[in-house]
Amino acid sequence: MTTTRPRFAAWSLVAAIAVASTLLSATPAAAEPASITGHVDLGTPGVSAGEGEVRVQASLSRSMINPLTTFTDASGHYAVPGATTTNRYYVMFEYLGDQPLASTTQVYGTRGGEVLDHVIPPGYIVSGHVGLHEAGTPAAGVTVELRPNDGSVGFATHRTTTGSDGSYAFPRVEAVDMILAFSFVPGQLQPPIDWYFDTDGIGSSRPGPGRIIHPTADRTDYDVVLRGGAGITGIITDSSGEPIANMPANAACILPDYSAGPRYTAHSDEDGRYIFRGIPKVCRMSVAVGGYGGPNGRWPSYVDMSGNVIVEGVDIVVYEQTSFTVAFDGPGSAASYDDVYGQLQVAYSAWDEDAEEWSEWSTIHRAGAGLWNMPDLRPGYYYIDIYRFQNPYFPGVEALVYLEEGDTPRYEVWMPNPMSVQLLTFADVDPSNGFYEEIEWLYRAGITRGTVGTDGVRRFDPAQNVSxxxxxxxxxxxxxxxxxxxxxxxxxxxxxxxxxxxxxxxxxxxxxxxxxxxxxxxxxxxxxxxxxxxxxxxxxxxxxxxxxxxxxxxxxxxxxxxxxxxxxxxxxxxxxxxxxxxxxxxxxxxxxxxxxxxxxxxxxxxxx
Incomplete structure (x- = not known):
């Protein structure tokens, strides 16, 4: 969620460095292994799945990369081994029997050690024909996918290919909102690079790669006509310039009326090259790695597709995992963070070197009690803001930090009372220290970075002798x-x-x-x-x-x-x-x- 903070003006980077204070780092605790367990019923509660009738997989990825896998036993129970208590998993249930039930369903949010019971819902036939507008003929070899209509990209629960007559069919689809998406590649980078379709009133009225459907009965009339689209290609590299293979890139279309258009995903090949296809030629595209806002890569490149068929050289740089955590459990912290004075919030703003401006403030969601985490960032300068929601009298604090590639700092907070807050550069130097200002200056001037102990916490050791x-x-x-x-x-x-x-x-x-x-x-x-x-x-x-x-x-x-x-x-x-x-x-x-x-x-x- 993006929110604008009224106390922050778009300062220049030089001015920001001159007035901001900086923070402290540490590392998270180790995860504990624990299985995800549960029971699976078929169609209605009380009808247990049989032995091997349902495959259950758990993964940290929506696309089920490197899943932990098991099957139901004779009584419908399952246990997915190898999960951890600190991670939340996507759990997919794949029905392997021959009843008219949904072939795949997915649940998110389960941790290791938790129980997740599931009922396989009914499934319905989704089928139709695909044709080409320019040629006026059936479209053979078109990839047809069903994706959840929840903003996710690059994840399909069902996938098939049209036959020689342009027909396709999915036999068992769950009765939820889905995006029916089509892609066709008649010659890689030769125009028309992929295709998109104009909807005919069933779904969205805007051009795009898919339409929204909600099957509640068997249907055979999901027909579409594809039109020639445009494409974007580039190379994905790490910060040293080495190509990265099998890296997902994402793109989003901004339509002429500034509304959101279709979204795309692609994986780089062994040379680091990715290709987005089937883009309507009216789009202004946002291209990035790891999300539409550019996490774990540089800020998105913007590409105007007007009149273009192929746009090349839209390269993306991916950095080593960089993140930060704000923790209200350091010395002097209050026992309760949300009280009559308002709910504590943490937000950040990033310096965009290409645009030479600060980004809008983005709110960080809590990772636990008194704990905020923002993963998948690029190296650079960040403002971190702590404030109380809807409390104009809370002074708050804005602090500047520079994240180098691979940094994962944990910033401790000094909170001696509910209406006072201070971010600490060093865990052992709080505002009560007589040399607090001088030590903070020493850090901001780059003269010292302190020492990081085996617990991952950054300290200054103010009473230690200088060699x-x-x-x-x-x-x-x-x-x-x-x-x-x-x-x-x-x-x-x-x-x-x-x-x-x-x-x-x-x-x-x-x-x-x-x-x-x-x-x-x-x-x-x-x-x-x-x-x-x-x-x-x-x-x-x-x-x-x-x-x-x-x-x-x-x-x-x-x-x-x-x-x-x-x-x-x-x-x-x-x-x-x-x-x-x-x-x-x-x-x-x-x-x-x-x-x-x-x-x-x-x-x-x-x-x-």
């Missing part, structure tokens, strides 16, 4: 990651080229920020040692170009006499407002620098 190696990375990134080629021969005996921060430490050496410790003929950097506050003052002073400074005759801190090592650099930091020292007036020069203090130092230099 000399990590300190080099902090300073290098804060300086804007200037172009630098490290030397082929390491400058320090204990920092080999394979070390994680080799480039950053060599940059510090080249800039005169770090000299190392001389011991005989070799020089050490000691990358794994904690950096102490005295040395940090010297590093920061040199990183700022060793500015001219007249040190005061009276020391600014009680434990830093004027003759002590780096007293001048420490006094400069105090004068510049970079350090404030301790409440007792000391600087604690020999104490290690912890990560929260490092964030504060850098923020006061580069962030103010």
């Amino acid at each position: 000399r190696g990590a300190m080099a990375a902090f300073l290098y990134r804060a300086a804007g990651e200037p172009a630098f080629t490290p030397p082929a021969t390491p400058s320090f005996i204990d920092v080999p080229k394979s070390y994680q921060f080799y480039k950053e430490i060599e940059w510090m050496k080249a800039q005169g920020i770090a000299m190392g410790t001389r011991a005989g003929a070799v020089t050490y950097y000691k990358p794994y040692d904690d950096v102490i506050r005295r040395d940090m003052a010297a590093f920061i002073y040199r990183a700022q170009g060793s500015p001219a400074f007249d040190a005061p005759t009276t020391p600014p801190f009680t434990d830093i006499p004027v003759w002590s090592t780096y007293a001048r650099e420490i006094a400069w930091m105090k004068a510049e407002g970079i350090t404030r020292g301790n409440a007792d007036g000391s600087f604690a020069a020999e104490a290690p620098v912890y990560r929260a203090a490092m964030a504060a130092f850098l923020y006061r230099i580069y962030g103010d």
Whole structure:
């Protein structure tokens, strides 16, 4: 569902990055195996299916890809093994007997461990003839499909092909709304590429690949006449440009009156090529992978079919699975999310690089209590908005996040009371932390991404000491990651080229920020040692170009006499407002620098 949020203007990307805050990640819990069980009756309750009379399949895909399969036993019971308690499955019942019952029926929403009883309903004959308008002859070899009329694409419960006289027949069809669809390929990309039909009053009055029917009795007069249509083709690749075989692509027609026309699906071949056929030439087509809005691929391409027969080169890029989750179960979260203050909602807006604009806000449906998940996204910038439905007094929060390909972050929420909400970048740094603003800035500036533990949660570890190696990375990134080629021969005996921060430490050496410790003929950097506050003052002073400074005759801190090592650099930091020292007036020069203090130092230099 798409909804427009009044508090959001279509900001530019640059402005959005400057004002938005970002979030935190983790991974979902493992699924538990459990069978789907139940009983199947034939026609009416109480008439059990026999042994092997009904095949039961369960799949995460509507098209029943890689199904879990079983059959009814002599008493009509079944058990589908291999399902999990966390997934919802499509369950298909395929009647294999000879009674006038529906040959296939499908139910969605069952989880592993649940019981699903089913009654096979009556089935009716659906048949007719297909002809070609241009040739005025029967159409042999036309593929005829019956699809559920529920907005799904690429899934057919029944499929057959017309004979030499253009006739077709489905012997047992359930009495529900179905789309009767036709496709015909007389020579692949040679015009007319596929065909569509003009309806004759039975279904929709608009041109399209199918008509809506609801069989309640046997009928033999579902006749159609096909007209020449147009086609679209292109290559589906991954983000590295490699073709992807057997990938479903989807397309939707927008008619001249802006109403929705027919929808199409196609699978790519071994070279990644897909083809949509039988498109009315009045359509403006939206083409994408994984859905009509473009999930799991780029935003849809729009193709005007007016006057065209074949449109080539409509290529699609598919990215590795990317998603995000918003969880109201982090520290400080409220026990109840929906209350007298209104129902909590989560929505998102995506930056469209091609159009250079933000998309409309889309509401995210809940995946559980206090849990929202949005799967199948492309890499890029996203705004995430938390608000209370129909409560204009709830301040809400809009936060910006950048998703790299393959990211699946879990964003924790700080909610100290029902009318206050804050998204957390790091699970261990909430707004009550004295360095919250400085640490948030450090993340937004790209200077740190924190660490992700074995539980998948991103943390900053604010009380952890900073190593000399990590300190080099902090300073290098804060300086804007200037172009630098490290030397082929390491400058320090204990920092080999394979070390994680080799480039950053060599940059510090080249800039005169770090000299190392001389011991005989070799020089050490000691990358794994904690950096102490005295040395940090010297590093920061040199990183700022060793500015001219007249040190005061009276020391600014009680434990830093004027003759002590780096007293001048420490006094400069105090004068510049970079350090404030301790409440007792000391600087604690020999104490290690912890990560929260490092964030504060850098923020006061580069962030103010």
